[in-house]
Amino acid sequence: MKNKQRSGQGQQQSFNKSKNKPNPTQRNNTSNNKQYTVKENAELLAFLLSTLSNIGRNSVKSMLARGQIYVNGKAVTAYNFPLESGNTVTVSKDKIIEEVPLVGLRILHEDDDIIVVYKEAGLLSVAASQEDELTAYRQLTAHVREKNQSSRIFVVHRLDRDTSGVMMFAKKEEVKQKLQDSWQDMVKERTYIALVEGKVKKPEGTIKSWLKESSTLKMFSSPHPTNAQLAITHYKTLQTNSYFSLLAVNLETGRKNQIRVHMEDIGHPIASDKKYGAKTRSLGRLGLHAQILAFEHPTTGEVMTFKTEIPKTFLNPFKDAPIQ
Numbered sequence: 001m002k003n004k005q006r007s008g009q010g011q012q013q014s015f016n017k018s019k020n021k022p023n024p025t026q027r028n029n030t031s032n033n034k035q036y037t038v039k040e041n042a043e044l045l046a047f048l049l050s051t052l053s054n055i056g057r058n059s060v061k062s063m064l065a066r067g068q069i070y071v072n073g074k075a076v077t078a079y080n081f082p083l084e085s086g087n088t089v090t091v092s093k094d095k096i097i098e099e100v101p102l103v104g105l106r107i108l109h110e111d112d113d114i115i116v117v118y119k120e121a122g123l124l125s126v127a128a129s130q131e132d133e134l135t136a137y138r139q140l141t142a143h144v145r146e147k148n149q150s151s152r153i154f155v156v157h158r159l160d161r162d163t164s165g166v167m168m169f170a171k172k173e174e175v176k177q178k179l180q181d182s183w184q185d186m187v188k189e190r191t192y193i194a195l196v197e198g199k200v201k202k203p204e205g206t207i208k209s210w211l212k213e214s215s216t217l218k219m220f221s222s223p224h225p226t227n228a229q230l231a232i233t234h235y236k237t238l239q240t241n242s243y244f245s246l247l248a249v250n251l252e253t254g255r256k257n258q259i260r261v262h263m264e265d266i267g268h269p270i271a272s273d274k275k276y277g278a279k280t281r282s283l284g285r286l287g288l289h290a291q292i293l294a295f296e297h298p299t300t301g302e303v304m305t306f307k308t309e310i311p312k313t314f315l316n317p318f319k320d321a322p323i324q
Contacts, residue, residue: 032092032093033090033091033092033093034090034091035088035089035090035091036051036088036089036090036091037086037087037088037089038083038084038085038086038087038088038089039085040085041082041083041084041085042082042083043079043080043081043082043083044064044069044071044076044078044079044080044081044082044083044089045060045061045064045079045080045132047083047089048060048063048064048069048089048091051089052091061079061132063091064076064077064078064079064142065077065138065141065142065145066142066145066149067142067146068091068092068093069089069090069091069092070089070090070092071083071087071088071089071090072087072088073088073090077134077138077139077142078103078134079132079133079134080132080133080134102139102143103123103134103139104119104120104122104123104134104136105117105118105119105120105123105136105139105140106118107143108166108306109304109306112171112172112299113170113171113172113175113297113298113299114168114169114170114171114175114297114298115140115143115144115153115168115169115171116166116167116168116293116304116306117136117140117166117167117168117169118164118165118166118308119136119159119163119164119165119166119167120164121161121162121163121164121285121286121311122161122162122285123135123136123161124136124161125137125155125158125159125160125161125167126155126158136167136169137153137155137169140153140169141153144171151171152171152172152173153169153170153171154169154170154171154172154173154175154176155169155170155176156168156169156170156176156179156180157183157254159290160257160286160288162272162285162286162288163286163288163289163290164285164288164289164290164311165192165289165290165291165293165308166290166291166292166293166306166307166308167290167293168293168295170298175298175299178298179295179298183254184253185296186295186296186298187254187293187294187295187296188294188295188296188303188305189250189292189293189294189305190250190251190254190290190292190293190294191248191249191250191290191291191292192248192249192250192251192259192288192289192290192291193238193246193247193248193249193288193289193291193310193311193314194235194246194247194249194259194263194270194287194288194289195244195245195246195247195270195271195283195287195288195314195317196244196245196246196247196263196268196269196270196271196287197243197244197245197268197269197270197271197278197279197280198243198244198245198267198268199240199241199242199243199245200235200237200240200245200247200266200268202237203236203237204234204235204236204237205234205235205266206232206233206234206235207231207232207233207234207235207262207265207266208230208231208232208233209221209222209223209231209261209262209265210222210223210224210225210228210229210230210231211228211229211230211231211255211256211257211258211261212227212228212229213256218257218275218276219255219256219257219258219260219261220261221261221262221265229253229255230253231253231255231258231261231262232251232252232253233249233250233251233252233253233258233259233262234249234250234251234252235247235248235249235250236248239318241317241318243317244271244317244318245268246310246314246315246317246318248291257276259288260273260275260276260288261276263276264276264277270286270287270288271283271286271287272284272285272286272287273286273287273288283313284313285313287314289308289310289311289314290308291307291308291310292305292306292307292308293305293306294306
């Protein structure tokens with residue numbers, strides 16, 4: 001198994017927005033740098049837009065992505081990075097040379113065609129175009145542009161914000177198209193670990209339905225295929241007690257919210273998944289983890305497998321009995 005890892009940093013945080021009208025201070029010793037002192041708490045992007053009034057919004061975002069913005073001497077790329085009164089923000093005309101740390105991400109494998117990453121719970125895969133939130137997509141775009149400003153990242157599939165685990169991005173549009181067009185054939189295994197509510201009595205089972213989306217953007221199962229997508233989920237019970245069960249879930253199809261809908265269908269919703277019927281809240285995240293992704297490399301044809309550990313919080317309900 002190819003599994004090259006690089007350390008990432010903690011989980012994404014949410015920060016309150018506040019207006020800030022800073023006053024630029026002096027130019028740094030380096031002629032290509034300008035320093036500004038933060039007068040009031042604010043998010044970094046809002047501060048920059050207010051401070052650099054002669055630079056357009058997209059240009060400011062590009063400077064962030066290229067690592068040209070420093071806070072107290074450290075390069076920062078997160079739009080919503082929280083600034084405090086007294087912080088020093090440095091704007092450089094030069095792209096930084098050192099690598100910008102990834103937040104909530106670890107790169108497991110990278111080559112000319114794909115990037116495979118481990119995404120922590122709490123980090124968005126991709127944001128809507130009008131949102132300024134830190135995402136896996138934006139961070140990886142900045143990462144590939146450290147070496148080549150024309151490099152791009154393409155979304156192949158997604159994980160929900162509160163789902164952790166393995167996911168893949170393409171580095172070329174033709175690679176993305178090939179993966180999406182042949183996803184069912186090229187993906188050899190997609191295994192999730194699901195912590196669900198209640199005691200699942202069957203050692204294994206298969207759930208089959210046709211999924212539709214409601215006007216409120218919630219997916220639901222239908223017994224009829226009209227205007228719906230076939231969804232097939234296989235599961236195996238790994239551990240169980242009176243309150244929770246730990247399942248290994250294999251996807252035969254990959255539909256939006258498929259596992260979450262199917263677990264609710266059998267009366268065992270994903271832990272902490274309020275949207276799909278969960279009553280528990282103690283987990284602090286969705287009880288769903290993309291543990292294994294195995295696929296045929298779109299260029300070399302080699303089958304690559306990436307496997308990650310089960311989150312420790314998923315094992316807490318079963319401390320008195322080892323996982324089978």
